[in-house]
Amino acid sequence: MPTDDTVTETSAFHRARQRSIPLLPGLGACAIAVLISLGVHSLVPSLPAMTIAVVLGILVANLPGISLLTRGVLSPGLGFAGKKLMRAGIVMLGLKLSIVDILGLGWAAFGIVVAIVLLAFAGTYLVGKLFKLPGDAPLLIAAGFSICGASAIGAMAGARRVRPTDTVMPVALVTLCGTLAIAVLPLLMEPLSLNNIQFGQWVGASVHDVGQVVATAQVAGPAALAAALVIKLTRVMLLAPIVFFAAMGTRRSAKNSQHDNGEAEKPAPLPPLIPLFIIGFALMIGIRSLGILSPEMLEAGAILQDVFLGAALFGLGAAVSIRELLSSGMRGIMVALLSWILIGTLGYAGVQLMSI
Template sequence: MPISKTLQEPLPRRRARKNPVRESRAQLIPGLMACTVGVLISFGIHTLLPSLPALTVAVVLGILCANLPRVRTPTAGSFRPGLDFAGKKLMRAGIVVLGLKLSIVDVWELGWATFAIIVGVVVLAFTGTYFLGKLFRLPGETPLLIAAGFSICGASAIGAMAAARRIRHTDTVMPVALVTLCGTLAIGVLPLLMGPLSLSPIQFGEWTGASVHDVGQVVATAQVAGSAALAAALVFKLTRVMLLAPIVFIAALATRRSARNQGVDAVSGQKPSSLPPLVPVFVIGFVAMIVIRSLGILSPGMLEIGSLLQDVLLGAALFGLGSAVSIRDLLSTGIRGSLVALLSWTLIATLGYGAVQLISL
């Protein structure tokens, strides 16, 4: 064959190498776009109906997307990677930013006696809920997740505890749905009890902050009794949120010791490739944000931006978690969990009321 003819023949095309990192990122886009739309709608509904917290609305919208016929298929299909990413990664980012709401100065002004009473409420609620979950034989680490969510700060605490204990993302779905349901129930029920229990506005705010789960739900409940009640509720609630760091640290320490002693992962039963971190990175970030807020170096405008960012991140995370909730499965397998949740809600409301009475003495 002549050399000139050989040179004229086209060279075989090389197959373009696929970039797995780029492909995995591209798979997140549809779900993250769905989260964005869900957050925008949640904020819109909250603007029209301020009594409905945006984060609660985000969970409900996610649940609707998982169960309505026309959107159920993409939610379980092309949207799933991005929705799971939001429920796990954006939840942790939101917990970090949540630290900007907390100031050590506010807790200091409560006094040691009041602080000790709030800690007692959290510890008793956590312990009581955990044993209720065991009594009703809830599977796996569900009792621990429900205990964290109901006693500390709702879905944020569930996400933090799941990370510390290396619990699967899918196992957080039912606890998040239950804590959202009971927190929403508190918005309607607690204000009706203010009169029969003879609570002053400030006492009602303290009770709300000591017993309602999510920060947004606390605001929606306490604002009914006025600005003084809302201020008292936020101080009590954020003091409970501050306890997230030590409780997650204890959970991570227990996981680490169990993995080291048994040579297997405490949850999955498999030999871990490495021991879990003693303090998860996002918890370090959470504490760092508390310190920054306490130093007073951030302007009110910067704090407002941080608050908005926190709501956006947690709203997207809760939308993603809600989108994994099947109402049919929840009704068929979540009856015991629902009973535990209602009993836990009653327990922490009772403990919170008792705390208010002690503080008033």
Template sequence: MPASSSDSRQQGGSLRPLVPGLLACAAAVGTALAVHLLLPALPAMTVAVVLGLLAANLPGVSGWSAGSGRAGLDFAGKHLMRSGIVVLGLKVSVVDVLGLGWPALLLIAGVVLTAFAGTYGIGRLFRLPPPVSLLIATGFSVCGASAIGAMAAVRRIRQQDTVLPIALVTLCGTLAIGVLPLLIGPLGLGPEAFGAWAGASVHDVGQVVATAQTAGASALAVAVIVKLTRVLLLAPMVAAAGIHHRIGSDAGGKFPPVVPLFVVGFIAMVALRSAGWLPPGALEAAAVLQDLLLGMALFGLGSAVRVGHLLRTGTRALLAALASWLLIAALGLAAAVVLIPGR
């Protein structure tokens, strides 16, 4: 009994430093969801990152976020991000994706791979470190912050090195929400074509929804399917990166799994959703849980971004991200025109 009591005290002591940061994450995601309800054009995940940035840089709270709150904020940025990726799998139905047809699937896969290679090349052209270039390429081409978290895990990239790529992918995805709808008229796009463009080129699922819904329900329906096809590519891309890491590394056999456990969980959730066994209520609850987990994770990651440091060191990264955003927007537009010939 005394040993058990000692173990409990040790566990409580190890969890206690996490509490302040996790409570702040929960409060932030609640605020972000409330803002989204009031202003549907603002995705809750984007608001969560912005709140994290404020926590890191406003006098009075920046010291707390770097001090007593840091342990919980870092825990959220790493572990809740991975949990959110698992739950994200419940959004993806292989049946719906296959409904696009093989030519469309191959086209979308081609856009993702071209965007990945092009964005990585742009990052290296701007002399960004290889890990940062890799994470930016993954986030821009697949599914934003979730993809960055998965790639960082399989390549054993430090959590602090994910902060800048996530900030950039959030910035450019938010930029798309405002810019892409303005181009519907000049480009002569119909609702379905615009939805395909948003789904093929905007980074995060929430940002895709916010962008596509401006053109109506038909645009939103196409955008979500195209976007979730990109999300489905997360697992094979992470596995390929893990294999490449093993082949090219001299780590003496000390490697992370080719596919991390949380990505296996993501695949399992995709299979569960595709089987059609879950009632609509369960899927709706899972969507809320995913928002909570990813929102808390993004607040935690955003709280590590010091704007002054970012302005001093991130100019080249910002230029690379904007160039990459233009590249994927162009690729997505070309794919949309092919997918919806009449536009």
């Protein structure tokens, strides 16, 4: 006869299985979207795979008939991807960063990049507040535009305990402006009298997602692309400290809320001081910096990152209603465009300072 422990383990297995089954249709759709995105990117390298994934999600969410599936049977898996797989992708993003490469910039250039990020973050946040965007939208947009696009939005949302549905508009906006940058910035290279290296630095300092940086900078050659990536990855490294301070703010607010409610109610658990996925992100940076990973392992990590982030962005894109975005998101669009201009201007000024 089965023991009590055996029955308990079997019951736990069945409960876990029942919970996972509703996720499968949505995760299957995410897998198909990732394959399509990576396939299109391999055929047209100028189109970043992550941008394609977001666009596919938006299309699926707004096509008659298919949109019913995103709000029905696909919804649990898409929501899981938008939250959990986004965090897994952020962890894997750390493998792209090496402290050695960042130190190669020199302290002056590093300080300039930090100043660009902080000024862009503060400026975008203030503009978002000026336009009275709701909730944490100003904070999410500021993180996305100043640091590393949708990945930073996901990280900030995790630190602030923001619902995945509330990240939909910021992700759509950062994707829109990053896509515009791919088309617009190369046209400005000659009018702004930028050489190849300076153009790469400008792109790295101004464009949001890593894939969008690659797509924009590569038109000016490998030297421009190398310069762009070093600057961009320096911005990405600032994700950890900025999210840490955001998590501290969330924790402080939770403590104040408990204090205001008194001791009649059982206090809710406080959010972690450092979100677990940010610890994973920092650990991956450390592992990459030690130089112990082979090129094949780094390539495998990059593929995993693309899979996780592609699935997450498809899931978030599938929550975007174009009708609702246009009707209620005009203020967000204005904030995004102003932020895009701001960080482009700051990036250009930074390039001029680096050239002195």
